[in-house]
Structures are given as C-alpha cells and as structure tokens.
Amino acid sequence: KAGVTQTPRYLIKTRGQQVTLSCSPISGHRSVSWYQQTPGQGLQFLFEYFSETQRNKGNFPGRFSGRQFSNSRSEMNVSTLELGDSALYLCASSFIRGTYNEQFFGPGTRLTVL
Amino acid sequence: GIQVEQSPPDLILQEGANSTLRCNFSDSVNNLQWFHQNPWGQLINLFYIPSGTKQNGRLSATTVATERYSLLYISSSQTTDSGVYFCAVGPTSGTYKYIFGTGTRLKVLA
Numbered sequence: 145k146a147g148v149t150q151t152p153r154y155l156i157k158t159r160g161q162q163v164t165l166s167c168s169p170i171s172g173h174r175s176v177s178w179y180q181q182t183p184g185q186g187l188q189f190l191f192e193y194f195s196e197t198q199r200n201k202g203n204f205p206g207r208f209s210g211r212q213f214s215n216s217r218s219e220m221n222v223s224t225l226e227l228g229d230s231a232l233y234l235c236a237s238s239f240i241r242g243t244y245n246e247q248f249f250g251p252g253t254r255l256t257v258l
Numbered sequence: 259g260i261q262v263e264q265s266p267p268d269l270i271l272q273e274g275a276n277s278t279l280r281c282n283f284s285d286s287v288n289n290l291q292w293f294h295q296n297p298w299g300q301l302i303n304l305f306y307i308p309s310g311t312k313q314n315g316r317l318s319a320t321t322v323a324t325e326r327y328s329l330l331y332i333s334s335s336q337t338t339d340s341g342v343y344f345c346a347v348g349p350t351s352g353t354y355k356y357i358f359g360t361g362t363r364l365k366v367l368a
Binding site (some may be wrong): 244 | 300301
C-alpha cells in the first residue's frame, strides 16, 4: 500500500497570504488528522476529520481551517499568514476499528512565512 | 486534558550502548504509539503498544497501562538511531486526537 502523501513538500509565503496544504491518506483509511510542529511548541493537534466531518479541533485561531473530501483526501488552509505560522505541518491517516486507532504520518509540508 | 511527559529530554550515547526512554501519561488511554522522527522531519512508526510488550529487532517497548507509563528500549545503538523519539497517547473516549510528549532527543556517537 502506498503511504500517506503530502503536497507540496516545501512552501515559502509572505505575511498576509493564504496557503492550502493537501494530504492523501493510505487507501482505506477514513480518518485524517493534522498537526503543527514548531521548535517552541512541539507537535500540536490541529484537527481531525472522519468521513468528511470534523470531529475535533485543537486550540488554533479560525485562520486555520480544513476539509475532507469523499475520497478521504484532506486539505488544510491557513489564511492571513503570520510569521509564527512557519512550521512543519504533518498529516496522519488512521484506520479506526473500535478503540484501535493507529496513526501513520506523511512526510510533512515545511512552510516558511517571510 | 491528558499530560504526556517524556524523559530524559536529551541523551548522548556511544555506538553500541543501550538506552531506556520513558513516557508517563496522566490518564488512562486506549492507544499509545512510539515514533522516531528522522532529520527530514518524517515520523516513523516504531510501535503501537497500548499495553504489553513488543519487540522489533534491537528495539522493544513495554506499556504498563495500569501504572500509566511506557518504556522504549534501544539496544546496541547505532548512529542511524539518532533523532527525536516521541510518545503519543490517545484518543480517549469523546475525543479523537493524539497528544504528543515533548520528545527525547538522542544522539549516538560513532
């Protein structure tokens, strides 16, 4: 099976712009989660989607949003970029059965905001 | 919410040495994973281990769910073991998110 893919891998934007990141989960996985990793804050949960529904959202401002499509692919969008949004954005996909929920991560998108 | 603490924060070893990394969590969980983050940022799955003991080559892990901790053992360390090791727990009932510890940064010297 192909792993989790994320595009683009690297991105440079300027303050005030917006950005859209994409994640394709492992085939058969219906849950997609997004995380932000920065040196100061570590790995922080952004949101989780399952069957096109957002089930959980982390403590991030409304500038961070996401969606999931019927084929389980997911996108996240950050509007009005700030310097502090520079980070590695990681996507994880899961196959969920009962309480079993093992996450598999993509290679990440490294966003730099200038 | 659940708190996840990892120790030690940093570890430097000579090649061939053994090490134990610890993960403490503050509440009962349904899932627990160990990851190795390589220098390019990729999180590599090491173990899915909500309870019990597992081994994979030179690595093994034990989770004692009733006492809320997990241990990752690395034997005969190699320079390629360098990187950051994360413990992540969750999701618990009513939430769908994993909580990550702050990681253990391991450097193995040749």
